[in-house]
Amino acid sequence: MCAMREGGAAQSFEPRPSAPATGSLHRAELDRLLGLAVRDTGVLAGALFLLASDAQTLRLEVTTGLPAEYLTPCFRVALSGPVPVAEALRERRLVWLSDPQEFARRYPRTAIAHPYHYAAAAAPIVSGTRAWGTLLLFWSGSDTAGSAGPRPDQVAAACRRLGRFLREAAGTGRAVRPGPAPRTLAQPPARSREPTEAPAAADLVERLPEGNCSLDLEGRFTYVSATAAVLLGGRIPELIGKRPWQSLSWCADSAFQDCHRGAVVSRKPAYFTAMRPPDRWLAFELYPDGSGVSVRVSPTTPGLAAQAGPARTEMFPDEPIPLGEVYQVLHLAAALSEAVGVRDVVDLITEEMLPAFGARTVALLTAEDGRMRVIGRRGYNPRLLEHFDGAPLTCQAPAVRVLATGRPAFFATFEELSRAYPPAPRQQGLHAWAFLPLITSGRPVGSCVFAFDRPHPFPEQERVVFTALAGLVAQALDRARLYDASQELAQTLQAALLPGSLPDLPGLDVAARYLPAARGMDIGGDFYDLVRVDDTTAAAFIGDVQGHNVTAAALMGRIRPALRSHAVSGAMPAQALAQANRQLVALDPGRFASCLYAHLDLAHRRAVLATAGHPPPVLRHPDGHAEVLHLPPGLLLGIDPDTEYPATEIPLPPGTVLALYTDGLVETPGVDLDDAMSALAVPLARARFQSMDRLAETLIDHARRAAPRTDDIALLLIGLTPAGHPAAVRHDTRGGTP
Numbered sequence: 001m002c003a004m005r006e007g008g009a010a011q012s013f014e015p016r017p018s019a020p021a022t023g024s025l026h027r028a029e030l031d032r033l034l035g036l037a038v039r040d041t042g043v044l045a046g047a048l049f050l051l052a053s054d055a056q057t058l059r060l061e062v063t064t065g066l067p068a069e070y071l072t073p074c075f076r077v078a079l080s081g082p083v084p085v086a087e088a089l090r091e092r093r094l095v096w097l098s099d100p101q102e103f104a105r106r107y108p109r110t111a112i113a114h115p116y117h118y119a120a121a122a123a124p125i126v127s128g129t130r131a132w133g134t135l136l137l138f139w140s141g142s143d144t145a146g147s148a149g150p151r152p153d154q155v156a157a158a159c160r161r162l163g164r165f166l167r168e169a170a171g172t173g174r175a176v177r178p179g180p181a182p183r184t185l186a187q188p189p190a191r192s193r194e195p196t197e198a199p200a201a202a203d204l205v206e207r208l209p210e211g212n213c214s215l216d217l218e219g220r221f222t223y224v225s226a227t228a229a230v231l232l233g234g235r236i237p238e239l240i241g242k243r244p245w246q247s248l249s250w251c252a253d254s255a256f257q258d259c260h261r262g263a264v265v266s267r268k269p270a271y272f273t274a275m276r277p278p279d280r281w282l283a284f285e286l287y288p289d290g291s292g293v294s295v296r297v298s299p300t301t302p303g304l305a306a307q308a309g310p311a312r313t314e315m316f317p318d319e320p321i322p323l324g325e326v327y328q329v330l331h332l333a334a335a336l337s338e339a340v341g342v343r344d345v346v347d348l349i350t351e352e353m354l355p356a357f358g359a360r361t362v363a364l365l366t367a368e369d370g371r372m373r374v375i376g377r378r379g380y381n382p383r384l385l386e387h388f389d390g391a392p393l394t395c396q397a398p399a400v401r402v403l404a405t406g407r408p409a410f411f412a413t414f415e416e417l418s419r420a421y422p423p424a425p426r427q428q429g430l431h432a433w434a435f436l437p438l439i440t441s442g443r444p445v446g447s448c449v450f451a452f453d454r455p456h457p458f459p460e461q462e463r464v465v466f467t468a469l470a471g472l473v474a475q476a477l478d479r480a481r482l483y484d485a486s487q488e489l490a491q492t493l494q495a496a497l498l499p500g501s502l503p504d505l506p507g508l509d510v511a512a513r514y515l516p517a518a519r520g521m522d523i524g525g526d527f528y529d530l531v532r533v534d535d536t537t538a539a540a541f542i543g544d545v546q547g548h549n550v551t552a553a554a555l556m557g558r559i560r561p562a563l564r565s566h567a568v569s570g571a572m573p574a575q576a577l578a579q580a581n582r583q584l585v586a587l588d589p590g591r592f593a594s595c596l597y598a599h600l601d602l603a604h605r606r607a608v609l610a611t612a613g614h615p616p617p618v619l620r621h622p623d624g625h626a627e628v629l630h631l632p633p634g635l636l637l638g639i640d641p642d643t644e645y646p647a648t649e650i651p652l653p654p655g656t657v658l659a660l661y662t663d664g665l666v667e668t669p670g671v672d673l674d675d676a677m678s679a680l681a682v683p684l685a686r687a688r689f690q691s692m693d694r695l696a697e698t699l700i701d702h703a704r705r706a707a708p709r710t711d712d713i714a715l716l717l718i719g720l721t722p723a724g725h726p727a728a729v730r731h732d733t734r735g736g737t738p
Contacts, residue, residue: 026169026176031185033165034064034135037158041150043139044267044290047071048162049085050133050178058085058134059178065290066138066264067217068182075182083107085134088122092131094156095122098149101408104464105439108471118265123155127163135159140266184217187291211297219243219260222292231282231297250276256284263288273300332356332469336476341487345480346376349448349473354378357466359450360430363388365399366438366446366477372400380451381427397421399447402437408467409435410458432456434466438474445474445481490516494524497557503532507602507654509719511692513700515664516712524712525552525593526662527560531567536603539567539576542660542716543595543614543637555589559637563595573597573610577634577645581612584638592636596660598718600652605720607658610647612637615663615673618681622655624688626681654722657695659684664711665703679706692717 030048038046045065049058058077060068068075077086084107088095097103098119119139125132135158139149169176202223205212211228213221221239229236234248244251251274259270263286270286283300286293332353339345346364354362361379365372365388374389388399395401398421402409411417411433417424432452438445448470458466494516502510516524525545532538541563545552562583566576576597584593594614600607609617609629613636620626632646652658659680666676683702687695696717703713 026174027179029165030162030176031062031064031183033158033162034062035185037135037155037162038064038137041137041154041158043137043150045138045265047136047138048133049074049077049089049136050166050176051079051089051131052178056080058089060182061133061178062183062185064185065187066184068184069218070261070265071182084120084122085136089124089126089131089134092124092126094124094152096149096152097121100460100464101467104467105406105408105437105471108468108475119149121149121155123159125159125163125166127160127167130167132163132166135162138265140268189291209298213239213295213297215244215260215293215295217264217292219245219257219293221247228295228297231276231299233276250274259284259286260293263293333472336472339476339480341484342375342477342480345473345477348476350376350378353469354450357450358452359434360453361449361451363399363449364446364477365389365449366481367393367403367444372403372446375446387425393444398424398433398435399449402435403439403444403447406437406439408437408463408470409433410463410466411435412457413455427451429453432458434458436466436470436473438470438477440471440474440478443478445478448473493553497553497560498527499529502530503538505532505538505602506535507721508538508600509692509721511696511715511717513696513713513715515700524549525556526664526712526714527556528660528714528716529560529564529567530716530718531564533567533570536601537570538600538602539598540600540658540660540716540718541567541576541595541597542662542714543593543612544662544664544712544714545593546591552591555587555591555593558587559584559593559595563597572647573599573608574645574647577610577612577637578643581635581637581639581643581645582641585641587638589638592638594636594662596631598658598660600718602652602720605652605654606649607652608647608649610634610645612643612645615661615666615677618659618661618677618684619650620657620659620681620684620688622653624685626685628677628681652720654720656720657684657692658718659699660716660718661699662712662714664713665699665715667711668706692719695719 034046034048038044043065045063047063047066047068048061050061051057052059056079058079060071060075060077062068063071074083074085077083079086079090084095084097097106121137123135123137125135135155137150137155166176205223205225206227208225209227211231212223212225213228213232214223216222220241220243224232224234224236224239226236229239232239232244232248233250239247244256256272256274259272263270267288267290269288271284273281273283275281281300283298285296285298287296288294332348335348335352336345339348349364350362354360362377363374363380363385364376366375367373370393372388372391372393372395374385377385388397391397391400393400393403398409398411398417401421409420411420414424414426414431417433430451431454434450436448436450438447450466494514498514499512502512510530512528512530514526514528516526525547526543527545528540528542530538530540543556543559543563545556545559559580562580563576566579571579577595580595593612595612596609596614596617597611598607598609598617609631611631612634616629616631618626619629629648629650631648634645635643661680663673666680667673668676680699680702683698684695687698690698696715699715699717700713
C-alpha cells in the first residue's frame with residue numbers, strides 16, 4: 001500500500017514473466033501460494049512484498065489480479081516508512097483499511113496519490129522470530145466503515161503458509177530473495193474454452209449494434225470490434241496493444257484512465273461520456289474482472305454532457321478521484337513539504353488551499369496549553385473567531401470536538417450544523433462547513449475549518465481528499481512549530497555566545513553583524529568580540545570555527561571566552577593566539593578554527609595584528625583609499641601546539657576604518673578568494689562618509705547581491721574618530737539568513 005503512479009502515457013512498464021526460464025521451483029511455489037491466498041480469502045487481488053537482504057527494505061515481488069505497475073512507488077519501501085505494508089511488518093500486526101476516511105487520516109500521502117475505491121489489509125509474514133515480508137490484499141470498498149472482507153483468520157493462515165515455505169526454502173540454502181523487478185501473474189480463464197469458441201465469440205460481438213473492445217489490466221487493447229474502431233476513429237491494427245489515452249489523441253483527457261484504473265481496483269462497473277472532435281459524443285461502459293476490462297462504446301446525445309464541458313465524466317457510485325483533482329492536491333502537498341515556519345503553513349492554507357477547494361473562508365487553529373488558538377484566517381469575521389480563540393479543549397464546538405474524536409465533521413447545510421451543535425450562530429453568507437482535525441503521530445496539533453457560501457454535499461471522494469490533506473497539514477504544521485521553536489532556541493543560544501554589547505571607548509565608532517547560513521538552525525561557529533583593556537587600549541578579534549551548526553557553535557563558545565581572557569590580561573596578538581591554539585589542541589575537538597586578532601593602542605594610534613589562517617582585514621585610509629592588508633600567514637588554531645604567530649604593526653590615524661570579517665562575507669562560488677577579498681575594498685572605499693552602523697549594512701547588502709551566501713557571516717567594523725569627536729558604538733548583531 002503506497003502511492004500509485006499516474007499518467008500511464010508517460011511510463012513504460014512491462015511486467016516480468018511469472019516464471020523465469022532460469023528460476024527455481026521455489027519462485028513458482030511462491031506464486032502458487034499467493035494465488036491460493038487470494039482465492040481462499042475471497043479478495044480481488046493480492047501483492048507479496050519480501051524483506052531485502054539488508055533487513056531494512058521491503059521490495060515488491062509479485063502481484064495477482066492487479067498490475068504491478070499500479071504499485072510502482074511501492075517497488076521499494078523502507079521498513080521505517082509510514083506506509084501500511086511497512087507498518088504491518090515493523091509492528092508484527094494486521095493493518096486493516098476498510099474505511100476510506102480512516103485510511104486518509106492514518107496514511108494521508110498514500111490516500112491522496114491512491115485515489116481509488118477499495119479496501120485493503122496488510123499482514124506480516126513471520127515464521128518463528130524471523131520476519132519474511134508482507135502480504136497485501138485488496139477487495140471492493142464500501143461507503144461504510146468495516147465493510148465485508150476476508151476473515152482475519154483466513155489472512156493469518158495464508159501468511160503462515162507463506163512464512164513456512166520461505167523458512168523451509170532458506171533452510172535448504174535456497175532462500176527466496178526479491179527479484180530484479182516485480183512480476184504480475186497471468187490470470188487463468190474463468191473456464192476452459194474450445195478452440196472454436198474464439199471466432200464464434202468474435203462473430204457474436206461484431207453483430208452487436210454497439211462498439212465493443214477489451215482491455216487488459218494495464219489498459220492495453222486486446223480486442224477491438226469493427227464498430228468500436230469506427231466510433232473511436234482508429235484502425236484496429238494501430239489500436240491493438242496500445243492504451244486508449246496513448247493511441248487516440250482525443251482521448252488524452254484523464255476520464256478514460258481514471259475509469260479504467262478505478263474499475264480494475266474496485267472491480268465495479270464504471271461509466272463516462274466523452275466528446276470525439278468535432279462534435280460526436282460517445283458513452284463508455286466498463287465491466288472489469290481479474291483478467292481485464294470489457295468496454296461497450298455507443299453514440300450518445302450531448303444533452304447535459306455538452307453543457308458540462310469537453311469531457312463530462314459520469315460513473316457508477318464508486319468513481320475514483322479525478323486525476324486533475326489528484327494533481328492539484330499533490331501540488332498542495334508538495335508546497336506543504338516546502339513550508340518552513342508556521343507563518344509559511346498559514347499563508348499556504350489561506351492563499352492556496354482556500355481557492356483550490358472553492359471555499360469562501362478558512363480558519364486555522366492550534367492546540368496550545370489546553371486551549372485552541374486561532375493562528376490564521378481568511379474571509380472569517382474576526383468577531384466570530386473570538387468564540388474559538390482561547391476555547392478549552394473540553395469545549396463541544398465542532399472545531400474543538402473533531403480534535404478530540406480524531407474524525408472530521410462535514411455539514412452540507414446550516415441545518416445540519418445546528419442539529420449537531422445547537423449553539424452554532426448563523427453566519428451570514430456561509431452555508432456549509434468542513435471541520436478537519438489536525439493530528440500527527442497520534443498527537444493533536446489543531447484543526448482547520450473551511451466554510452462555503454452555498455450548500456455543499458461533500459461527496460465521499462472529496463471527504464477523503466479533505467481528510468488526507470488535513471493529515472499533511474498536521475505534519476507540516478508540526479514541523480513548522482518545531483522549526484520555529486528551534487529558531488527561537490538558536491537565536492537565544494547565539495545571543496548568549498556572542499557579545500551582547502560592545503564597550504564604549506573614546507575615539508572608536510564600532511559596528512558588528514552576525515548572520516548564520518544554515519536554514520533551520522540559526523546558529524553557527526563564526527565569532528567576534530571587542531574587549532576594553534584600559535582607557536586607551538582595546539583588543540578586537542574575529543574567527544570562524546569549522547562548520548556552521550550546533551557543534552561549531554559549542555566550540556566557538558569555548559574559544560571566544562579563552563581569547564577574551566587573554567585580551568583582558570593584556571596579551572599581545574601573537575601570545576593570545578598561541579595560548580588559544582594550545583588550549584584548542586588540548587581539547588582535541590576534531591575541528592579547526594581561524595582567527596584574526598588586533599591589539600588597538602588608541603593613545604599612540606597604532607594596531608598590532610596577527611592571523612591564524614583567517615582572511616586578512618581590509619583597511620580604509622583617511623583619504624578614502626581601501627586595501628587588503630596581507631599579513632604574515634599563521635597556521636589554523638587546533639593543529640600544532642607549537643605554532644608561532646608573527647605579528648604586524650600598522651598606524652591608525654583618525655579617519656581610518658578597519659574591517660574584520662569571516663569568509664562568508666566574500667566567498668562566491670567560482671570566484672577566486674583573493675579577488676573576492678579585493679572586491680570588498682570597493683564598497684568600503686565608496687562609503688567613505690557613512691557611520692559604521694550604516695557601513696555594516698552596506699557591506700552586507702553588497703555581499704547578498706553578489707551571490708547567494710552559503711556560509712555564516714561575521715563582520716566587525718572599527719572606525720577611528722578624530723580627536724574630540726564623541727565615540728559612536730554600534731553593537732547590532734541582527735541575524736537572518738543571507
